[in-house]
Amino acid sequence: MEPLTASAIATLAFTKIFEKTLEKLTEAALIKVNQLRQKIWDKLRGNPKAEVALAEVEKGSKQDLETVAALLQVEMNQDDLFAQDIEQLAQEIQQEINIGKVQGQNIQNVYSGEAQQNNAVGNHAPVIQGGSGHSITFN
Secondary structure (H helix, E strand, O other): OOOOOHHHHHHHHHOHHHHHHHHOOOHHHHHHHHHHHHHHHHHHOOOHHHHHHHHHHHOOOHHHHHHHHHHHHHHHHHOHHHHHHHHHHHHHHHHHHHHHOOOEEEEEEEEOOEEEEEEEEOOOOOEEEEOOOOEEEOO
16 A cells, blocks of 8 residues: 555644544544544644644644645654554545445355355445346335
8 A cells, every 4th residue: 555645644633524434434443533533633732833733633634634634744754663653544544435435245155056146235225136137125
């Protein structure tokens, strides 16, 4: 997996765009988002410009998000361990988001030469098809 940019990491940690996605995440993933946000705050704390930008980002400022991303990139360039730590955390969060986006589920089984396929797509009822071509739909 390619490393995430500072901009992508800052967006993941601070943007309200992910609110609907975050509602669907596990409690463990939400904890990771909060950990990521806290790690960024801790790293940038003490820099007055960063603290103002972070406070504004928490209120939803997209312009200040760019400032935070730029300052975060500087810190990531200077501290490889910090960069690796937040990249890993951000990738774990992104994986959780991607898992939540999976829309379909297909399972195929073969019993005594008879094939069976179960399909579930989105919120639709599953369709089960037997080897003889018969379909059963559950509503």
